[in-house]
Amino acid sequence: MPQKQSRELNTGYEVSIDLLRDAAYISELREQMIKFAILQLQDESTAEDVVQEALVGALKNAKSFQRKSALKTWVFAILKNKIIDSLRKGQKTVAVSQICEEQEQEIEALFDNKGHWHQDEKPKHWEQPEGQLEDEHFWRAFDICLNALPAKYARFFMMREFLELETHEICENETLNANNLHVILYRARVRLRECLENGWFAEGKAI
Amino acid sequence: MMSCRTATQLMSESLDRPLTRKEKLNLVFHKLMCTGCRRFEHQLNRIRMYAHTFTKKNTSE
Structure with a gap:
């Protein structure tokens, strides 16, 4: 029994490493994030910066994520905070x-x-x-x-x-x-x- | 009677701030007589629910 448990843990670990290496998944995730950020920031280049920051921050901790859905939720939580920060800076003053x-x-x-x-x-x-x-x-x-x-x-x-x-x-x-x-x-x-x-x-x- | 233009604006505002007692009362009277505005209010609530569901759909799997 203990052997089986450790194998399951191992599998989880491999999945998380794969997520980082999965370029296709990361690039798809990045696109979804950019779409989400553009909607709110109304500016493509600011959106790209914010997404980049959020993604780098999130991937640093990605080892602890064993499922894509958990990673995605985490990444978007960080992204939301970055978007709010960016809106708060108030670079844009609309009349x-x-x-x-x-x-x-x-x-x-x-x-x-x-x-x-x-x-x-x-x-x-x-x-x-x-x-x-x-x-x-x-x-x-x-x-x-x-x-x-x-x-x-x-x-x-x-x-x-x-x-x-x-x-x-x-x-x-x-x-x-x-x-x-x-x-x-x-x-x-x-x-x-x-x-x-x-x-x-x-x-x-x-x- | 309050106009539909005013009633719909108040219905929208009720999603962002508490209405005064007088505003609530006027709205209740208006809705009693206006099918269009009753639907409008119901649909505004649906739109808020859609927006929240849409965010959840897009930010998790």
Whole structure:
């Protein structure tokens, strides 16, 4: 019995060494990380730097990981922290108050002059078929809708819903107040809702 | 009655800050009479759930 146990441990060790040598796996992981970082940082070269830092930091400790899933979770936890650090440095100062002052035609067009839904813009019922969350087609549609968000909204939406920062944490580091942030998050959500309804929930699933 | 434009903005804000008692009350009245906004609120919650699930899917196996 003790012999068998040690063999299992050995196998685990070999797997972890293989992970480090598995260039294809590391490069696939790097691509996923870059995609994730670009979504939030809106800048490819900053995203690459952040991913590089996170990857180097994570791989130093990779010996202790015996499964790919554990390594990936660990790497993304480090990446999230690096992204938050980078956002905090606030190299980017967007004139957010200006964005908020301008009316957003696409959203105003949903409502009539009294502020009520136009008949054909009224939210439709969304079917919720079983297994939707496992449906890769659904997630592809969701990804497309996220990418269709204007960068000026997407960045804050990601901070709030993906990095799960609180309003005050976002406002601390940006040149915007809570009211502006609320306007931006509203616009992002309305657009995402429209996109999902038209692209996925409406009949035909156009995406 | 509160407009749908205002109601939807408040529904979004309720995900980011606690609403005042008055805002909550006005929303309740509005939703009683407006199917569109009831759906909108339900869908906003779904979108938040999707975003969280999407992050988990992409950051672990």
